[in-house]
Amino acid sequence: MFPQSDAPAAADLPILAGLNAEQRAAVTLPPEHALILAGAGSGKTRVLTTRIAWLLQTGQVSPGGVLAVTFTNKAAKEMVARLTAMLPLNVRGMWIGTFHGLCNRFLRAHHKLAGLPQAFQILDTQDQLSAIKRLCKQFQVDEERYPPKQLQWFIAGCKEDGLRPGDVEVRDAEIRRKVEIYQLYEDQCQREGVVDFGELMLRSYELLRDHDAVREHYRRRFRHVLIDEFQDTNRLQYAWIKIIAGLPAEGGGGAIMAVGDDDQSIYAFRGARVGNMADFVREFHVGHQIKLEQNYRSHSNILDSANQLISHNRRRLGKNLRTDAGAGEPVRVYEAPTDFAEAEWVVEELRQLVKGEGYERKEVAILYRSNAQSRVIETQLFNAGVPYRVYGGLRFFERAEVKHALAYLRLLENPRDDTSFLRVVNFPPRGIGARSIEQLQDAARAAGIALVDAVASLPGRAGANLSAFVAKVDVLREQTAGQTLREIIEAMLDASGLLEHYRADKDGADRVENLQELVNAAESFVTQEGFGRDAVALPLDETAEPTHGLTQSPVSQGLDPEAPLLDVLLPRAPLPVDVDTGETLSPLAAFLTHAALEAGDNQAQAGQDAVQLMTVHASKGLEFDAVFITGLEEGLFPHENSMSDHDGLEEERRLMYVAITRARKRLYLSHAQTRLLHGQTRYNLRSRFLEELPEEALKWITPRHGGFASIAPVSSTAHARPAWGHGAIDAQSLVGAPLPVRKTEPAHGGIRVGLQVFHNKFGEGRVLAVEGSGDDARAQVSFPRHGVKWLALAVAKLTIVD
DNA sequence: ACACGATTCGTTTTT
DNA sequence: CGAATCGTGT
Secondary structure, rough: OOOOOOOOOHHOOOOHOOOHHHHHHHHOOOOEEEEEEEEEOOOOHHHHHHHHHHHHHHHOOOHHHHHEEEEEEHHHHHHHHHHHHHHHOHHHEEEEEHHHHHHHHHHHHOOHHOOOOOOOOOEEEHHHHHHHHHHHHHHOOOOOOOOOHHHHHHHHHHHHOOOOOOHOOOOOHHHHHHHHHHHHHHHHHHOEEEEEEEHHHHHHHHHHHHHHHHHHHHHHHOOOEEEEHHHHOOHHHHHHHHHOOOOOOOOOOOOOEEEEEEHHOOHHHHHHHHHHHHHHHHOOOOOOOEEEOOOOOOOHHHHHHHOOOOOOOOOOOOOOOOOOOOOOOOEEEEEEEHHHHHHHHHHHHHHHHHHHHOOOOOHEEEEEEEEHEEEHHHHHHHHHHHEEEOOOOHHHHHHHHHHHHHHHHHHHHHOOOOOHHHOOOOOOOOOOOOHHHHHHHHHHHOOOOOHHHHHHOHHHHHHHHHHHHHHHHHHHHHHHOOOOOEEEEEEEEHHHHHHHHHHHHOHHHHHHHHHHHHHHHHHHHHHHOOOOOOOOOOOOOOOOOOOOOOOOHHHHOOOOOOOOHHHOOOOOOOOOOOOOOOOOOOOOHHHHHHHOOOOOOOEEEEEEEOOOEEHHHOOOOOOEEEEOOOOOOOOOOHHHHHHHHHHHHHHHHHHHHHHHHOOEEEEEEEEEEEEOOOOEEOOOOHHHHOOOOOHHHHHOOOOOOOOOOOOOOOOOOOOOOOOOOOOOOOOOHHHHHHOOEOOOOOOOOOOOOOOEEEOOOOEEEEEEEEOHHHHOOOOEEEEEOOEEEEEEEOOOOOEEEE
């Protein structure tokens, strides 16, 4: 019997076509909590979006019942795009967005309960730091003992752990002081009506925690909660999910589908907790765990390398990628004498790739562990005239001139925004010096008021200048009332003198351009968000049937859980809306929010066929035909700061795993014997990660010329591991390996690789390499205190330690 | 107020 | 080495 044509069996829906068994299983899981372990290149986003589409199409949920959370705007946009392509359905009723974006909307809607002005502004990391610096000056915090950067880290860390100042365990005087400053910072933010990124999350969490009606409403509403990149969630984000979905013990709520990959967890340094995955399984009694192990990206030599490498990590949930693609080409490994030569080699190889083998430049990525490493490569590329693009500089909304402009705009919205006030009070310069500002700050602090409000109390010419500034902003505010966003910004650029200032600067052309670009950004914001046409009406989504028996009643009924919050909080609605009053944000305030939450692309020179340069971190989620991973050296990758502890090393290994799995067809790995770092020449051992790859998948392409013998790896007990993948470490495999291991030469006074030696000045150390002969014989020795040195055996008096 | 030397300090980063 | 910040001098 065939299923009715108008009601196809759920398993036969066209959206499911082309999915493999694992993917299909994940997509069609029953509405229970589930964890999807999605390996690199396993079609994770596809599963996520198809899951949503499937739930909708089979009538298991209405758009309003879906909550899908991502980390980046890019991921959120992609999800929306794919979903709209898949279904004729309007996605408007769904909550799809980043953690911060959704929290932002939520807080605007419930701003009264959250204790915030509806038009609160968002501090980015820069703003936060300057706010802290300002506070430190004001309260005479010793910036030597408490560097603002560290305070910022402390505060952000507390919030990520869900801790308010009162919750922090005060263990010593230093922490006590930090907590005091944390409290002062909080007071300051509250007074000025601004929130930082952590605050967006924490306030939302607390609001849900403290207001039963609100919490219950959302719990009832969201039948399905989907989380992308779950391994990157921090404590607070997981707590947020728990409270919005409801733990089983608390009566439960929506079904959670957490999608993640513990092997790609590379953000522990900023609070990400892989442990959330295990906690989730335990706390939600997760019954369904599905592994997506079929990889659609890479050839098997590449995949085998990734698998072999990551198998050296102890703490894993366990997963092995497989592919139907053939072995492909071997992974090429190159050892260069210097970082300079390494870069030369990359450029040469790249040229071959593009000219000889028809690779597109933009399909080639050059990866490195830290940004500083890009310089040498850039120089080489530049000299060779190869177009390239570096990811990860300043983004559009972070540029100084744009931030200045935004500060003026913020003052129009909220004159009490002291951060913005200070940013532009004397920019462009208008004769308001540090002295005047200090006076003003003193006055404001004494009276407990905002800087603008203290201006009137200042006498003399200082007061006059300041008053002129305030008046200027006030006039602009009145003038632009009711104008379109574009008109407001143009008026601001003119009245503030910003445009004029940069036009007068002979080097200001770029900045002028960026300011004009700001107008365009605003314009496209207006178009995209679509509130030029619909004004501020609250369009109900016709396709979204209320599933929970919500009756439509006036918005002003407020927090009755049965009230149509659903209708108010549509994420694609023009502007966030106050649930009590129906008030919306001004387009300007909305644009400012957008600017804070979405820092914009890097200077995207899209269209250009350029090689992509980026850190390994930045490469996560991307893929390329060919990938170079450079600087594979001990101390660099793995980074020295991460080498001391086991967890740090495992994260570095995951980072390497991410890097390897970016490559589709071809992978190059390289390291340099010598590298200029901090102005000093460093001799680095090659990375242990190279030794953790399957030798049969590798091909060493280093030309064997005499002078630069490579350094035999020294297996120490510090990291217990099978050095060559299979089996234990044995001399046989070391010698037989296809690595250009230099055979130790007979007579060097008995100095051989691996020996422990003693030096008069440097103490005990281990011999890493020996080369040359006779009077030229040298040994590379690693000393715990003094680092790695090359020593001339004829001069240095080395004795062998037993 | 600004310019210039002296200094310090160097992972990874999204929102 | 090179940037980013700091302090002094004019």
